[in-house]
Amino acid sequence: MSDLKSECQEINNWFIKNTFQYEIPHCFTASYKNDKAYLSILSTNIGLVTSRPILQNYRPIKIYHIDGPQPEYTEVLFKSVNQEIVFDYVSISRVFDYNVRLQMSWYMLSPKNIKAHTINFHNFINGGYRNYLIVPIINDQIDYEFMQEFIKQREGLVNGLCLKDLNLDDQGIADQLFYIPKTQQVNCIYAIISQPWKQTVDEYFNLIIQNSKFTLEQLKEYYCIDETILKKTIGYFFYEHQFKAKTENINPILQLRSYQNQFNQRDSALAIFKQVTTIQRVQFYSEDQINSLENKSQNLKIHTCKPKLELNSLSTHIMPISNLYRYPFTVNQYDNFLMLPTFLLELEQQFIISEFANSIGIEPNLRVQRAISRASYNRDINYELLETLGDSILKYLATVSVSLGPQNTNENILSDQRSQIVNNNFIGKHLFKYQYFGLFHYVRSLGHQTKWFSPVLQNIHSNHIQPEPIKQVSATMLVTFLADIFESLIATVFLDKDSLYDVYKFLLHLRHPVSYYPATDKYYPRKPIVQQYQFPIMHNYMSFKDLINPVRQLSEAEKQYFQKNQLEYLNYLQTEVIEYQFHNKYILYESFRVQGSNMDLDLPLELYYKFLLNSNTPSTRGHQMLELIGDAVLECYIMCNCFNQIIFKFTPTNLYKIKMVLLSNSFLSKIAICYNIMHNFQDTAILQFIETVKLDEKFTYYNGNFVRVPKVLSDTFEALVGAIFMDGGWQPVCKFLKKVYLKFIPFVCTYLNDIDDHVIDRVHQYSASKQGHMDIKSFKQENGQFCYEIRIDGQIVGRFTHEHERVAKEKACESACKKLKI
The missing domain is CATH 1.10.1520.10 (Ribonuclease III domain)
Structure with missing residues (x-):
């Protein structure tokens, strides 16, 4: 047990750092030690390898991006799920190596000193406990040959097809990605100057004007040239002209001349290209995230690896086509990869919610998701609503339990007994004591919506881990919070079938005291107690x-x-x-x-x-x-x-x-x-x-x-x-x-x-909105009547005297409401 605990703690600490070292972590090799793995194929023709079968998602996974006044989405489906495959150590080493190289490409990491690189895996799958590995697919099977070729390319052992060997008139070149072997930098081609010593500078400037806000006069001023240069060839302009402009204005041309001096490629066709957008800059959203955005049309977000050719700063690169080699993936395939972090976050959350729902015996749905989401995770979709309903249901169950108990006593004692088993302190400690459902590993609590509480432990036999001391948990999860989660789960179980009997079974499984007595259909009906009300034609002025x-x-x-x-x-x-x-x-x-x-x-x-x-x-x-x-x-x-x-x-x-x-x-x-x-x-x-x-x-x-x-x-x-x-x-x-x-x-x-609202609440709200200090003073007069005064910033705005204290207070507040016109 101690070895298992230390192993779990070590892995948990490793994941909390949110980093991946190139050497294969123990949690990956341990997951596949039985030579079994499971392959699932997405509709984007991307394969996911997992260490255990994945559950079916309970709602379609939609990946949103903002491209106009309304968000647009791509729905990603499972083409097939959980194909059993043999996965020995050699196979996993290749797949893991492929994933490391692929992610390095996504994050634009240099291949130098690869083992020293730290890959931000947290940004890749956004937290969680499942081990996802990406694999290429051919005929619904893992393409190991493609992985091997990709690894060799990224190591510089072999190169892809050179751009100079392709048909330059082919329109499909714009949909391809190309890389530079020396730096492994992946780029998009926007234009090719096939004959630099025959095409004029005027033609090059027209290309810039089409893709920028520059005018011809501004370009001439930018490069400090006159009208005569426009008739010169592009080759002369790039290789021979003596510029008077600032160095930063002609950096791309200076870099091109450096390549020419190094490789003597003056006669080669030239490619205008830009580096692809890194994964950090691509903005995709899950359905929960897009619903919580305050302004969905504030700014258009990048949602493709291929940036727009905007030449406002003339920051494009120019290079001979003989230095560019075709990258194994197209723009469309690369864009599918860029959706994976958001997809895996949503998929992982659905799997966790499905597992959790199955553990409490109900169907996974959005209510279960809401029940284990804190307000810090999502201010709109969280457990607070369900907690309010669950509190009323628990109050009823506790009342029945204490009333039907073995001892017939008065209602004051019964009320105290009920309070003892429904108060937050009792519920929170009871739930923590038994660590039911691994609740701490399911709750979604962080505001940036990318990480689960206590990640990973679910995959390492968490059922055998000894509970943490209550003092440690109180530092991260207050007992009152656990009680709120408990009540929200009661509401979730009830709303699944509107049945109090299901709630009774749930609490019986939890060994809560309200379920100590046998259930009867009289008090715990299987039939719904929620009735359908017809909404007649009504007006808000009805009495x-x-x-x-x-x-x-x-x-x-x-x-x-x-x-x-x-x-x-x-x-x-x-x-x-x-x-x-x-x-x-x-x-x-x-x-x-x-x-x-x-x-x-x-x-x-x-x-x-x-x-x-x-x-x-x-x-x-x-x-x-x-x-x-x-x-x-x-x-x-x-x-x-x-x-x-x-x-x-x-x-x-x-x-x-x-x-x-x-x-x-x-x-x-x-x-x-x-x-x-x-x-x-x-x-x-x-x-x-x-x-x-x-x-x-x-x-x-x-x-x-x-x-x-x-x-x-x-x-x-x-x-x-x-x-x-x-x-x-x-x-x-x-x-x-x-x-x-x-x-x-x-x-x-x-x-x-x-x-x-109640008049007292209205006065409080008015005081808060005006940032004033409200004070309610009361005293008993000599005739025995109660007098209440409502003061805001020291000024009396309401006053009333009555023989009953509550009436005096409400009347005083009513008087204040009339005076303040609220």
């Missing part, structure tokens, strides 16, 4: 009254009758409001019992309700336990259904706002009075609320009416949802909540951005 799904309103006589006959009232609720008949009526009774004992019998919750039914004994407890369950069920339902219904690009802040709108005490209290759900029709606080509530007000206006909302109404509604859930599970809950939220969810998902 709460317009959006409520109406039920028959009770007359005063009926209210008085139900006040005296609770059994009849509960029957009315079951038939007309809930539209569900309870199997255990005592659960329904308990949901309307506001006050009672915390615990009367020490039995698990399900067994307790069975005892009540069999003994025909009503509960003496209050509805707080059912309220706890109903609150978690409501939040889970709203978040899961709204997440898939929002029709605009939304953020975690939007999801939080949905909870504030659809789960607030004010909203649920209005729902309760509209559906006649209340424990006491003659309660003074409830009657006062009914009189003061404004149901005709625009729903987009902040729905807190700045009156003291009787919390008992929202608590009773949550307890009723909890009672339905404990009696029948998710099916009747979904039916009832769809009736309640029939128009609210579509409206909020459509007009969420039009709904006002």
